[in-house]
Each structure stands twice: as structure tokens, then as C-alpha cells.
Amino acid sequence: MTQAELSELVKRSEFTPVAGLSAEDCVTLYYYMQLTRTFEMRLASFYRQGKMVGGVYLGTGNEATSVGATYTLEDRDILAPTHRDIGAHFVKGESLRAMALQLLGRAEGPTGGKDNGLHQGNKEINTLGMISHLGAMISVAAGAALASKIKKSGQVAIHFIGDGTSSIGDFHEGLNFASVMELPVVYIIENNQYAYSTPNSKQYACDWIAQRAHGFDMPGIVVDGTDVVEMYRVTKWAVERARRGEGPALIESQTMRMRGHSEHDSADYVPQKVMEKWEDKDPIDILKNYLRDWGVLTDVTREQIDEQIESEVEKAFEYALDAPVPEGPEAANGVYAR
Amino acid sequence: MAEITYIQAISEGLREEMQRDESVFLLGEDIGNYGGAFKVTKGFVEEFGEERVIDTPLAESAIFGMSIGAALQDMRPVAEMQFSDFVSTGFNQLVNNAAKIHYRWGAAVPMTVRMPTGGGVHGGPFHSQNTEAWFFHVPGLKLVAPSNPYDAKGLIKAAIRDKNPVLYFEHKYLYRREKQELSGDDFLVEIGKGRVAREGEDLTVLTYGSMVPTSLEAASHLESRIDVEVIDLRSLMPLDMELIIGSIKKTNKALIVHEDIKTGGIGAELSARITEEAFEWLDGPIRRVASIDTPVPFAPSLEEYFMPNPDKIAAGIQQLWDY
Known part of the structure; x- marks a missing residue:
């Protein structure tokens, strides 16, 4: 749905902006989060139906973090997402159709079937394609921010990192470099408690990963990543600070991976009590309650948005499922830029 | 025409490309005020400023990652390895990231990596290796290895103008031993031609x-x-x-x-x-x-x-x- 279509549905009579977010903004955030959930649940069912090639990595529980943080960016800014950030891609401007084509490995998609998952970049909307070696993109995002600094273009970069990624050497190299050079980049750790099956207790010994920011001389902030308004507020502060030339920041979003590492994984290593605790903190439910309490959106209107999203997702997948797969010999093309 | 050494030819090629194109910048360890371990970039900070001649922390993986990120924003970074042996600590960024981006999602990565290479200078096991074969096996990288000042200059300029990641193997033994008279003309040596x-x-x-x-x-x-x-x-x-x-x-x-x-x-x-x-x-x-x-x-x-x-x-x- 377009911003204008969403605006028409907003009840704005008595709303005072929260964290700089207007009533329209709040409804737009809801749209992207619900879109993410709907899109991903469709992927999960395709996986079970055997329609997907390869693994399916979902961001259920991560919607507020991914969408709320990315919503702080301007069109020209740089986004380096990770593999549970479908929502971030959508907010930055990736189309549903392109996303569906990508995840189904179709010829027309952003990688033309050459790479899987959320590995695509898009020069037009300035997203950087991730690689599976987590941590590698930390310095790549810094390099994009360095280009902004050299060109004095005022662009800011956001890069999402997982909790597991904080253990690899590239984390240290990238954050140190970014801080030494005071680059306009904001790092957001999506701390979803598990790296595949490894719990945080085996990943790091400190209380919060954000504590490490102190050693790099940058702000380190822990935020409730299930609350999109909080996520937006804190990220906005860091992005504005970076845009003013005051350097990078490290934000740790506390959230939960509500499914397995990939759809093949039942995640039975996560204690039931832990899952139940986090089920009470579903990011979309939290925002729904806000919208109702603030009188921004009635349940009836919200359901209209949900139906519209269902139909948009349906259309995107209908198109992608019928789209051709790449021809075999295409595998030989594109190694070099010409 | 003046006679110049192989290492002077590399410097001249870099300087000319930086004068010609503002998107070209250098990053590496000790390349700024110190002018590089072999003095290839001596005087560059004075001419081009600290923003285009960047002294980096000791972090090869980040040097390459930063180069990739800048290249994806249409800059043309030239990363210097102090010795090509140290490329191993940044290996992943070259072989899994830089080399595969164009194939994966179609974006060009116009970056150059300078690789001071080789033995005969009594550098021992970690300052003497020839590392080209490590990268020869990786689709998406280009590799060049000049043997004389003319090719050294023509190939560094061609590498910088190429749209792909190019590893430029400059041999330390040749730095001051190979000399040649070169014209001041702007010339390139085509990558892919012996x-x-x-x-x-x-x-x-x-x-x-x-x-x-x-x-x-x-x-x-x-x-x-x-x-x-x-x-x-x-x-x-x-x-x-x-x-x-x-x-x-x-x-x-x-x-x-x-x-x-x-x-x-x-x-x-x-x-x-x-x-x-x-x-x-x-x-x-x-x-x-x-x-x-x-x-x-x-x-x-x-x-x-x-x-x-x-x-x-x-x-x-x-x-x-x-x-």
C-alpha cells in the first residue's frame, strides 16, 4: 500500500506524535511489520509444501527491530541488512515481487537465481547484499559510510548484526575502524538470544553486547527490540548523530527468534518457558495495542489493511511462481563486470 | 625522457590516476605520513590530503571490507597490503565477498589491491611469499604481475580503471633493480594481454x-x-x-x-x-x-x-x- 492510501485510513483527531512519529508513520510501521509477517508465513507454508529450493530463514520476532530501525533512513542512505531483515528490505523500497522472485530463485529476480535467501543488493535503493560469512559486512557498511564521508554526501549507513556475529574477529576490526574514522554508520545487533542452537550464555560472557561499545569509544545502547516505537526512537537518535558527523553507535535490540534457525529446525533446544515469555512480547501485538490505545486505527480499519496485505502478498507470489527459472547456461555469465 | 625505477613507475601511475579521478583513494597501513613501508606513497598525503590517503588500523579484513563498501558507492579504492603475505588475514573479504558480488547481484566492485610480493630479499617465511595461486582459483578476481616499469605503470592504471577487483602483484626484488625510460604520456597496459x-x-x-x-x-x-x-x-x-x-x-x-x-x-x-x-x-x-x-x-x-x-x-x- 502507498503512504497516501494508508494515510486515508488514519484517525488523527487527538494524536500527539510519539518519538517524532506521526499517526501516519505509526500506521505505516504497522503496514510493514504485518507485511513482513504475512510474507514470511507464506514462505513457511511454501517450505512445507516443497515449493522452496534450499533453506528458509525467517525473522519472526524481529519485525519491530528491522522495520523500526530502517524507517529512520532517507532514500539516499545505505542499508546493509542481514538474513532476518525482509522488513528492512521492504522499508528501503524493495518490491514484493522482486523479493518473491529472489526467494524462489527465478530468472527475473535480483540475483537471477545466482544466489539465495536475502543475499541481494540493489544499487537503486542502496542496499548492500550480505554474504553468509557473518561479520564480513560490518566493515563493508563502514566502507560505504567512508565513501559518504569522503564525498561529503551526508548519507548514513545502518547495518544489522546478529548476536553470534559479535563473536567473530571482523566485529572488532569493523567497529574499531568505524570509530577511529568517526564514520556515519549505525550498527544494530539483533540479539535474538540464539545463534542457530547456541544460547547467549555460550556466546559471550558480558551482560550486554552493547557494553563493548565502550571499548570502541562509541555509544552502546540496549533497547527493547519488540517495541517498534522504542526501536525507532533510539535508532533515529543514532542516525541523526551520525549524520552530524559525530561517529558510529552500537545499538543492541533485545528480541527473540520465534522460529528455528531455518524452517527445518524445530528449535526444541529452546526451553518452553522461554518461548512462552517471548510470545507475550509479540512485536506486532504490541504495536496493535498502541494503535488501539492511541485511537489511531480501529480494529476494523486495521483488518482492512491486513486484507490488503494478504492480497498484495498473494499477487507477488502468484507472479513469481509462474515466472521462469534461469536457463542452465546462464550459470556461465556475469563473473566479471564489463 | 627520464629513466625511472619499477617502484617509481607504480607511484607515478597511482599519482596520475588520483589526479585524473577524484573517486580514487588509497588505504593501507603506514601509507600516509610515513609514505608506506616501501615509500610508494611518499608525498601523497601532502598532495591529496588525509581523506584520500588513509592510514588504517592494523586490520586487513577491514581494509578489504572498507574497500568493497566504498567501491559499491562508486569510489575506486586502492588498498595496500604492506606485504602480500598478510593478505591471508583478509582472505575471506577477497574470495567470498569482492570476487562474488558481481556474479551474485550485478554490482561492480572496482577495487585494486597492491600486493608487494616475493622473495630474494631475505624476508623469511612471512615477508617473501608468492600468493598469486591462492587467488588464481577464485572466479571474479583479476590478477596482474608486472615485470618492468612500463608494465608496472600501465597495469596499475588499468587496474584502477577496471570495474572488477584486481590484485596487483608488485615484486619487491624488482622495485629498485628494474629501470626504464618512460614517456610522460597517459598509457595503459591492457589486462589480459601478455x-x-x-x-x-x-x-x-x-x-x-x-x-x-x-x-x-x-x-x-x-x-x-x-x-x-x-x-x-x-x-x-x-x-x-x-x-x-x-x-x-x-x-x-x-x-x-x-x-x-x-x-x-x-x-x-x-x-x-x-x-x-x-x-x-x-x-x-x-x-x-x-x-x-x-x-x-x-x-x-x-x-x-x-x-x-x-x-x-x-x-x-x-x-x-x-x-
Whole structure:
């Protein structure tokens, strides 16, 4: 749905902006989060139906973090997402159709079937394609921010990192470099408690990963990543600070991976009590309650948005499922830029 | 025309590209005020400023990652490895990130990596290696290895203007030993094109980098008896197969010479390709003269034993000629 279509549905009579977010903004955030959930649940069912090639990595529980943080960016800014950030891609401007084509490995998609998952970049909307070696993109995002600094273009970069990624050497190299050079980049750790099956207790010994920011001389902030308004507020502060030339920041979003590492994984290593605790903190439910309490959106209107999203997702997948797969010999093309 | 050294040719090429194109910038360890471990970038900070001549922390992976990120924002970074041996700590960024981006999602990564390479300077196991074969196996990278000032300048400029990640293997032994008169004109050496360093009819030596002058010396020792053709590959990826096969069809004998160790070196692939493409034209086995399969030893006597030299190459030529 377009911003204008969403605006028409907003009840704005008595709303005072929260964290700089207007009533329209709040409804737009809801749209992207619900879109993410709907899109991903469709992927999960395709996986079970055997329609997907390869693994399916979902961001259920991560919607507020991914969408709320990315919503702080301007069109020209740089986004380096990770593999549970479908929502971030959508907010930055990736189309549903392109996303569906990508995840189904179709010829027309952003990688033309050459790479899987959320590995695509898009020069037009300035997203950087991730690689599976987590941590590698930390310095790549810094390099994009360095280009902004050299060109004095005022662009800011956001890069999402997982909790597991904080253990690899590239984390240290990238954050140190970014801080030494005071680059306009904001790092957001999506701390979803598990790296595949490894719990945080085996990943790091400190209380919060954000504590490490102190050693790099940058702000380190822990935020409730299930609350999109909080996520937006804190990220906005860091992005504005970076845009003013005051350097990078490290934000740790506390959230939960509500499914397995990939759809093949039942995640039975996560204690039931832990899952139940986090089920009470579903990011979309939290925002729904806000919208109702603030009188921004009635349940009836919200359901209209949900139906519209269902139909948009349906259309995107209908198109992608019928789209051709790449021809075999295409595998030989594109190694070099010409 | 003034005579300049190989290392001055690299500096001139870098300077000219930085003057020509504002998107070109340098990053590496100690390259700023200090001017680089080998002084290739001496005076660059004064001319171009600290924002385009960046002294980095000691972090090879981040140096390459930053280069990739900047290249994706349409800059043209030139990253310096202080010694090519240290590339191993940034390996992943080159082989899994830079090399694969265009294939994966179509974005060009116009970055250059300067790789001070090779032995003969008594640097020991970690300051002397030839690392080109590590990257020869990775689709998406281009590799060049100049042997003289003209190619050093023409190839660094071509590497910077290329839309792909280019690893530029500059040989430390040649830095101040190779000299040439160069015109001040703006010229490029095309990546993917070798050259005939010495014309001959009897036997072809295929080589690159420091082994070009060494092979030429060996060829001149033998010139009264054997008319040796020496091909300077210049570009290791892509290889100039047309030039290579043309020479083999003329001389019918191939000797491959490289300073890198023998096993799994570029010579192995060259040998296989010649066999595939020109087997009927050969009248002897393809042979290799290369370093022995050990780490690069430190003591001069050991390093001398380890590496090819004119005598060892001449012996290889003679044995193949006698076959």
C-alpha cells in the first residue's frame, strides 16, 4: 500500500506524535511489520509444501527491530541488512515481487537465481547484499559510510548484526575502524538470544553486547527490540548523530527468534518457558495495542489493511511462481563486470 | 625522457590516476605520513590530503571490507597490503565477498589491491611469499604481475580503471633493480594481454614477475646454442591464451618458470591448458622450473637453494632442448 492510501485510513483527531512519529508513520510501521509477517508465513507454508529450493530463514520476532530501525533512513542512505531483515528490505523500497522472485530463485529476480535467501543488493535503493560469512559486512557498511564521508554526501549507513556475529574477529576490526574514522554508520545487533542452537550464555560472557561499545569509544545502547516505537526512537537518535558527523553507535535490540534457525529446525533446544515469555512480547501485538490505545486505527480499519496485505502478498507470489527459472547456461555469465 | 625505477613507475601511475579521478583513494597501513613501508606513497598525503590517503588500523579484513563498501558507492579504492603475505588475514573479504558480488547481484566492485610480493630479499617465511595461486582459483578476481616499469605503470592504471577487483602483484626484488625510460604520456597496459619479452624459435619460456628478467638472463647465456622465446604473461587472470598457444605452435616446446612453489602453482594450470589446446604441437614434455615445496626460508644460502635463478632456468631449458 502507498503512504497516501494508508494515510486515508488514519484517525488523527487527538494524536500527539510519539518519538517524532506521526499517526501516519505509526500506521505505516504497522503496514510493514504485518507485511513482513504475512510474507514470511507464506514462505513457511511454501517450505512445507516443497515449493522452496534450499533453506528458509525467517525473522519472526524481529519485525519491530528491522522495520523500526530502517524507517529512520532517507532514500539516499545505505542499508546493509542481514538474513532476518525482509522488513528492512521492504522499508528501503524493495518490491514484493522482486523479493518473491529472489526467494524462489527465478530468472527475473535480483540475483537471477545466482544466489539465495536475502543475499541481494540493489544499487537503486542502496542496499548492500550480505554474504553468509557473518561479520564480513560490518566493515563493508563502514566502507560505504567512508565513501559518504569522503564525498561529503551526508548519507548514513545502518547495518544489522546478529548476536553470534559479535563473536567473530571482523566485529572488532569493523567497529574499531568505524570509530577511529568517526564514520556515519549505525550498527544494530539483533540479539535474538540464539545463534542457530547456541544460547547467549555460550556466546559471550558480558551482560550486554552493547557494553563493548565502550571499548570502541562509541555509544552502546540496549533497547527493547519488540517495541517498534522504542526501536525507532533510539535508532533515529543514532542516525541523526551520525549524520552530524559525530561517529558510529552500537545499538543492541533485545528480541527473540520465534522460529528455528531455518524452517527445518524445530528449535526444541529452546526451553518452553522461554518461548512462552517471548510470545507475550509479540512485536506486532504490541504495536496493535498502541494503535488501539492511541485511537489511531480501529480494529476494523486495521483488518482492512491486513486484507490488503494478504492480497498484495498473494499477487507477488502468484507472479513469481509462474515466472521462469534461469536457463542452465546462464550459470556461465556475469563473473566479471564489463 | 627520464629513466625511472619499477617502484617509481607504480607511484607515478597511482599519482596520475588520483589526479585524473577524484573517486580514487588509497588505504593501507603506514601509507600516509610515513609514505608506506616501501615509500610508494611518499608525498601523497601532502598532495591529496588525509581523506584520500588513509592510514588504517592494523586490520586487513577491514581494509578489504572498507574497500568493497566504498567501491559499491562508486569510489575506486586502492588498498595496500604492506606485504602480500598478510593478505591471508583478509582472505575471506577477497574470495567470498569482492570476487562474488558481481556474479551474485550485478554490482561492480572496482577495487585494486597492491600486493608487494616475493622473495630474494631475505624476508623469511612471512615477508617473501608468492600468493598469486591462492587467488588464481577464485572466479571474479583479476590478477596482474608486472615485470618492468612500463608494465608496472600501465597495469596499475588499468587496474584502477577496471570495474572488477584486481590484485596487483608488485615484486619487491624488482622495485629498485628494474629501470626504464618512460614517456610522460597517459598509457595503459591492457589486462589480459601478455607480451613477447624475447623472440625466439626453438623453445618457449612462459613466465611472469621477477622471473622475467631472470629468464631473459638465462636465455642470453644460451643464445649461441638455443634460440629461446620468453613470454611475459603480465596478466595471470585472465591468461592471454592466444599469445601462449601461438608461441607453443611456433617452438613446440614449453618451459614454465615461476618463483612461486611448484605444486598447485599457476604453471600447473598453464601446463594443463597447453595440453588441452595444443598437445599435437608439442614435441617434448611441458616442464616447470619453480621454487621447492617448502615455506620460504630466511638464511640467504637456504633461500638461494629454494628459488629459481638463471643457472637453474638455463639447466631447465637445456634439458628440455635435449629431450
